[in-house]
Amino acid sequence: MIAGIRARFSISYAAFHLDVDLHLPGSGVTALFGSSGSGKTTCLRAIAGLERAPGGYLSVNGEVWQDDATSRFVPTHKRRLGYVFQEASLFSHLSVRGNLEYGLKRAAGETKGDRLEHTAEQLGIASLLDRSSERLSGGERQRVAIARALLARPRLLLLDEPLASLDLRRRREILPYLERLHDELDIPTIYVSHMPDEVARLADHLVLLDNGAVAASGPLQETLARLDLPSTFTDNAGVFIDAAFDGHDDADDLTRLSFSGGTIFVPRRAQAIGKRVRCRIEARDVSLTLHKQSGTSILNIIPAVVVDMAPTEHAAQVLVRLDAAGTPLLARVTRRSWHNLGLAPGSSVWAQVKTVVLIG
Amino acid sequence: MNASFTHGDLEAIWLTVELAALVTILLLALGSPIAWWLARTPSRWKRPVAALVALPLILPPTVLGFYLLVAMGPHGPIGLLTQSVGLGLLPFTFGGLVVASVIYSLPFMIQPLQNAFESIGERPLEVAATLRAGPLDRFFSIAVPLARRGFIAGAILTFAHTVGEFGVVLMIGGNIPGQTRVASVLIYDHVEAFEYTQAHWLSALLVVFAFAALVGIGSLTIGGGKAAKP
Numbered sequence: 001m002i003a004g005i006r007a008r009f010s011i012s013y014a015a016f017h018l019d020v021d022l023h024l025p026g027s028g029v030t031a032l033f034g035s036s037g038s039g040k041t042t043c044l045r046a047i048a049g050l051e052r053a054p055g056g057y058l059s060v061n062g063e064v065w066q067d068d069a070t071s072r073f074v075p076t077h078k079r080r081l082g083y084v085f086q087e088a089s090l091f092s093h094l095s096v097r098g099n100l101e102y103g104l105k106r107a108a109g110e111t112k113g114d115r116l117e118h119t120a121e122q123l124g125i126a127s128l129l130d131r132s133s134e135r136l137s138g139g140e141r142q143r144v145a146i147a148r149a150l151l152a153r154p155r156l157l158l159l160d161e162p163l164a165s166l167d168l169r170r171r172r173e174i175l176p177y178l179e180r181l182h183d184e185l186d187i188p189t190i191y192v193s194h195m196p197d198e199v200a201r202l203a204d205h206l207v208l209l210d211n212g213a214v215a216a217s218g219p220l221q222e223t224l225a226r227l228d229l230p231s232t233f234t235d236n237a238g239v240f241i242d243a244a245f246d247g248h249d250d251a252d253d254l255t256r257l258s259f260s261g262g263t264i265f266v267p268r269r270a271q272a273i274g275k276r277v278r279c280r281i282e283a284r285d286v287s288l289t290l291h292k293q294s295g296t297s298i299l300n301i302i303p304a305v306v307v308d309m310a311p312t313e314h315a316a317q318v319l320v321r322l323d324a325a326g327t328p329l330l331a332r333v334t335r336r337s338w339h340n341l342g343l344a345p346g347s348s349v350w351a352q353v354k355t356v357v358l359i360g
Numbered sequence: 361m362n363a364s365f366t367h368g369d370l371e372a373i374w375l376t377v378e379l380a381a382l383v384t385i386l387l388l389a390l391g392s393p394i395a396w397w398l399a400r401t402p403s404r405w406k407r408p409v410a411a412l413v414a415l416p417l418i419l420p421p422t423v424l425g426f427y428l429l430v431a432m433g434p435h436g437p438i439g440l441l442t443q444s445v446g447l448g449l450l451p452f453t454f455g456g457l458v459v460a461s462v463i464y465s466l467p468f469m470i471q472p473l474q475n476a477f478e479s480i481g482e483r484p485l486e487v488a489a490t491l492r493a494g495p496l497d498r499f500f501s502i503a504v505p506l507a508r509r510g511f512i513a514g515a516i517l518t519f520a521h522t523v524g525e526f527g528v529v530l531m532i533g534g535n536i537p538g539q540t541r542v543a544s545v546l547i548y549d550h551v552e553a554f555e556y557t558q559a560h561w562l563s564a565l566l567v568v569f570a571f572a573a574l575v576g577i578g579s580l581t582i583g584g585g586k587a588a589k590p
Contacts, residue, residue: 048490050489050490073588075489075491076486076489076490076497077488077489077491077493077494078492079496080492081488081490081492083487083490085483085486085487087482087483089484089487091484091487091488091502091506092506093506095509102488102491102493102501103491103492106491106492106493106497107492127569148491149490149491152490152492153493158490337578359381
């Protein structure tokens with residue numbers, strides 16, 4: 001059995017061409033990230049079999065769902081997947097319970113009596129079960145849609161911007177549920193999004209789509225630290241680092257986080273010691289010095305080694321990739337500074353980090 | 361004006377109801393797959409087929425009746441078929457009326473159904489497919505309940521239209537009491553025979569029925585705004 005997901009599609013429309021060849025991990029959350037029109041949704045629909053991509057190939061953890069070389073195309077209803085659409089698309093002629101049972105009844109395998117109740121509990125919709133599906137808020141509808149997809153016992157979960165049609169408040173209401181699913185379920189998930197913060201909170205693996213082609217694909221941190229990405233991504237270039245709450249500094253109301261590259265301080269957070277957290281450091285918030293500065297207001301100064309450098313869309317600035325004991329960092333500095341400091345791959349520097357944003 | 365309906369009138373009313381009910385049931389079964397196909401096919405045959413289905417709307421009933429008479433006759437294709445399976449010939453029988461009415465009322469079933477199926481859109485069916493529902497399952501568990509207003513409207517229109525047909529009946533069925541003499545034909549007979557009282561009673565009944573049917577359809581479409589957005 002070959003673990004992982006292999007998806008090779010080539011679809012042409014009048015003014016759009018999608019051409020991807022993806023190797024994705026067989027577990028965890030993969031984010032398909034890109035601006036609108038980049039082909040994310042088309043790609044997801046092709047994986048679900050809702051869009052027919054002639055000459056394509058798709059296998060999911062050893063099961064071949066499409067292989068046009070051998071004329072194999074498993075129709076959508078025979079693929080064990082769960083799909084959550086942008087709009088919840090509940091069946092309006094059924095109650096909430098009827099919607100949930102629709103997938104549950106048709107799922108293969110033995111049905112444990114309380115699965116429906118348990119899943120409804122997980123998504124906080126247990127009290128809505130007997131409601132008509134038309135009398136729900138946007139956030140509730142989307143949670144019902146997610147529960148419905150999960151109850152069909154998918155081996156692959158496909159989420160097409162499930163939060164895009166919701167306002168910020170509803171979005172905040174659902175994200176924790178998605179995070180919980182990520183932690184509690186062992187279903188490989190492909191999550192389509194154009195929102196960097198959603199990707200940062202949920203994804204383990206990242207695929208950047210640009211104009212129908214894969215611009216980058218790999219583990220989240222590594223991929224975001226790449227320098228050769230199209231300008232749509234380098235504009236807001238930055239990295240995510242996984243850290244753990246390490247302790248609190250009561251005198252100054254600071255919380256200490258530790259990660260492989262050292263420690264960083266953030267404004268005090270009431271969190272249990274040892275809990276893991278993801279934070280984002282934007283390239284424009286990182287400056288470089290050759291010697292550790294003492295007379296500076298900057299709190300977080302991390303030793304690192306220069307890996308390489310790439311020009312940005314602004315001729316005056318360059319993007320520098322750093323390695324802080326295994327954790328990639330990005331710094332956006334002027335080209336003049338690059339030359340003045342005599343930087344080159346292998347140089348030891350101090351990365352001064354002005355802002356660390358905790359995600360979640 | 362004492363006795364409202366004679367025995368002959370009641371017989372014709374009953375025959376009319378029987379015919380309309382049978383045609384409605386047959387067209388529900390026959391019309392849904394055609395309407396479903398028309399609503400969803402990308403085929404280039406869609407337009408010609410839709411036009412063929414709509415033809416009875418504008419064709420003079422005598423033209424339709426004439427061709428059906430020829431087709432069901434001893435040398436026509438339908439006639440040869442019914443003879444070979446031992447059904448005999450259909451013209452001037454109740455069976456002949458049913459076949460003719462099914463064809464004549466076809467657009468009244470198909471068009472409301474096709475509209476209802478089209479307004480469901482692709483999404484609910486795609487969702488059902490991702491929840492393991494096969495094509496037939498999707499039709500019965502999603503399309504039919506979501507298009508229920510179309511089914512009700514189509515059934516009412518078909519029934520009412522079959523009750524009201526005259527020309528095709530006369531061409532195919534003639535005027536045989538208890539077999540092919542339906543209410544609309546009997547009214548014609550009453551008028552020919554100057555039995556105006558009988559003609560009045562039957563006509564008034566059909567007016568009330570047609571009015572009730574239209575009120576029924578109207579209440580469907582007022583509440584029907586909801587069905588349009590699934």
